Amino acid sequence: MNEKLEQILVKADIFKNSSNKNKLKDEIDFAISEPNFPIPAVIRNAAQEIVLSGKLNYTPTEGLEKLRKLIADKFDHKPGPDGVTVTVGASEALYSIITSLIESDDDVLVPSIRNPSYDAAIMLSNGNVSEYKINNADENQFIVSNLEKKINDKTKMIILNNPLDPTGQIISFEDMNKLAEISKEKNILLVVDESYNEIHYSKKKYLTASGLNENVIVYTTLSKLFSMTGWRLGWILSSKNISKKLNILRKFSITCAPTVSQQLAIRILEGVGEKSCDKILSILSNRRKIMIESFYKQGLKSFVEPAGGYYLFFKYSDYLDKPLSSYKFSEMLNKEKSVITVPGKIFGNRGEGYIRVSFATDETNIQKGVMLIKEFIDDLNNFNIVY
Numbered sequence: 001m002n003e004k005l006e007q008i009l010v011k012a013d014i015f016k017n018s019s020n021k022n023k024l025k026d027e028i029d030f031a032i033s034e035p036n037f038p039i040p041a042v043i044r045n046a047a048q049e050i051v052l053s054g055k056l057n058y059t060p061t062e063g064l065e066k067l068r069k070l071i072a073d074k075f076d077h078k079p080g081p082d083g084v085t086v087t088v089g090a091s092e093a094l095y096s097i098i099t100s101l102i103e104s105d106d107d108v109l110v111p112s113i114r115n116p117s118y119d120a121a122i123m124l125s126n127g128n129v130s131e132y133k134i135n136n137a138d139e140n141q142f143i144v145s146n147l148e149k150k151i152n153d154k155t156k157m158i159i160l161n162n163p164l165d166p167t168g169q170i171i172s173f174e175d176m177n178k179l180a181e182i183s184k185e186k187n188i189l190l191v192v193d194e195s196y197n198e199i200h201y202s203k204k205k206y207l208t209a210s211g212l213n214e215n216v217i218v219y220t221t222l223s224k225l226f227s228m229t230g231w232r233l234g235w236i237l238s239s240k241n242i243s244k245k246l247n248i249l250r251k252f253s254i255t256c257a258p259t260v261s262q263q264l265a266i267r268i269l270e271g272v273g274e275k276s277c278d279k280i281l282s283i284l285s286n287r288r289k290i291m292i293e294s295f296y297k298q299g300l301k302s303f304v305e306p307a308g309g310y311y312l313f314f315k316y317s318d319y320l321d322k323p324l325s326s327y328k329f330s331e332m333l334n335k336e337k338s339v340i341t342v343p344g345k346i347f348g349n350r351g352e353g354y355i356r357v358s359f360a361t362d363e364t365n366i367q368k369g370v371m372l373i374k375e376f377i378d379d380l381n382n383f384n385i386v387y
Helices: 003-019 041-053 065-074 089-101 116-124 144-148 173-185 240-253 259-269 274-297 326-337 363-381
Strands: 084-087 107-111 128-132 155-161 189-193 216-221 234-237 311-314 355-358
Touching: 041 259, 041 274, 065 084, 065 234, 065 259, 084 089, 084 240, 089 116, 089 155, 089 189, 089 216, 089 234, 089 240, 107 116, 116 128, 144 173, 155 173, 173 189, 274 311, 274 363, 326 355, 326 363, 355 363
Parallel strands: 107 128, 107 155, 155 189, 189 216
Antiparallel strands: 084 234, 216 234, 311 355
């Protein structure tokens, strides 16, 4: 294993550990990567019925036909169910896309602020990671020309996520459409991670990139909205030809996504739990409001208000009298104030000086946690803590 890949895998491991850490009693968890409320009772009851039915044998590698049809209908996916691949969550979707479609020495363009899993998957496939600039200090963070000028003869794929983790910014459908046209013109694959596509706070309808053209691949997950991370279910929307390529590898790597999760996804897409969606989004919207107000109240304004997801990317370095790395800041914040955050450097070099804070926790923790972040910054500046 080369040194750079090892560093990426260590970074990805730190990210997973900070997001899934077993919280101590008095700690405030701003690293949480799922809402802190249980799966709606109606979904749990449906899952119990499915388990008791006993019909849990292997499914086709690409997923149950009924589920694939429901997904195609939900996303108005033009290739239909034959262009849908049901996966073991978004992580397996990403890995299968990269390993099936990237060859040694292919260039893959990734955003300068991103999930470290992108780099790990690309490098494990012997591809080259190239960055395009994402402006994490502006609501309009994505500029097509920034990406277009990075394309070269070796570029095989572009990856972006929408909404963007960790900033919560949303790429406009107009920009996405322009990028899809570029991908077709230059015969480059455009992979869009839409893992947070159901969690957004604008009255304007969120429009998926699915089906813009045959070069566009979209993947997403069932995990986020209903706190179903452990059920490990997602899907890929692509052309029929790409779907076939993906499932040649997947037949030998994962066999199929969990049958119980596929059966439950059918129930959800047929409407089970639908009444809970508005309630969950309302709760998250209120928590977002409280977190933004709490930061402003403390005089901490260096962030873009998130339009989607449940994270805020805060530039703490704007308030320190001398530099401190995001790894050290997060570590010391946890030690001194019992607040868990994710260091910004994990998301790329442009994330240095930032921390990711999640508002998926409860309202009291949000207010208290932000106050403790401000106290910690003041302690550092007043030399109450040596660093």
